Amino acid sequence: MSLIEFGTERPLNPVDTIENLATGNDWSFERLGDDEISISVTGTWCDYHVTFSWMEELEALHMASAFDLKVPAPRKDEIVRLLALINEQQWMGHFDIWGREGVVIFRQSLLLAGGAEANSSQIEVLFSNSLDSCERYYQSFQFVVWAGKTAQEAMETVMFETAGDA
Numbered sequence: 001m002s003l004i005e006f007g008t009e010r011p012l013n014p015v016d017t018i019e020n021l022a023t024g025n026d027w028s029f030e031r032l033g034d035d036e037i038s039i040s041v042t043g044t045w046c047d048y049h050v051t052f053s054w055m056e057e058l059e060a061l062h063m064a065s066a067f068d069l070k071v072p073a074p075r076k077d078e079i080v081r082l083l084a085l086i087n088e089q090q091w092m093g094h095f096d097i098w099g100r101e102g103v104v105i106f107r108q109s110l111l112l113a114g115g116a117e118a119n120s121s122q123i124e125v126l127f128s129n130s131l132d133s134c135e136r137y138y139q140s141f142q143f144v145v146w147a148g149k150t151a152q153e154a155m156e157t158v159m160f161e162t163a164g165d166a
Contacts, residue, residue: 082151
C-alpha cells in the first residue's frame with residue numbers, strides 16, 4: 001500500500017474557510033458547489049474573477065484568476081511568448097491561456113496533503129499573490145493584444161518603474 005492510499009479525515013472543507021473569509025471581508029462571491037467558490041474583485045485595470053476549487057483526490061486547493069481579455073488568434077503566438085517571459089519571473093503561480101476560450105488566467109495551487117488544513121492567512125496570501133500578479137502584468141497583455149507590441153516590448157514597458165505619483 002502506498003502512502004497516498006492512507007486516508008485522513010478532513011474536518012473542514014477549505015472552500016468553507018474561503019467562504020468565511022469572503023463573508024468577513026465583504027467580497028462578492030458565489031458558492032458554485034461544495035468544492036468551488038467564485039469571488040469577484042475590482043482591480044485597478046479591470047474586474048478579476050477568482051475561482052477556488054478543492055480537489056479532494058489531489059488534496060489540493062486550486063485557484064484560477066481570470067480577467068476579460070480574449071486573445072485573438074493572430075496574437076496568440078505573441079501572447080504565448082509573453083507568458084514565458086512573465087512566468088520566468090514568478091515565484092508562486094503562473095499565467096496560462098485557455099486554448100478554447102483564448103482567455104488569460106493566473107493559476108496557483110495549495111497542497112494540503114495528509115490532512116493539512118488551509119488557514120485564513122494562507123488563503124489571503126494565495127489571493128493577494130494572484131491579484132498582485134494580475135495587476136502587475138495586465139497592461140503587458142493589453143499591449144500585445146491591442147497595441148500590436150511584441151512580448152519583449154510589452155515586458156520592457158511594464159517593468160519600467162516610476163517614482164512618486166503624478
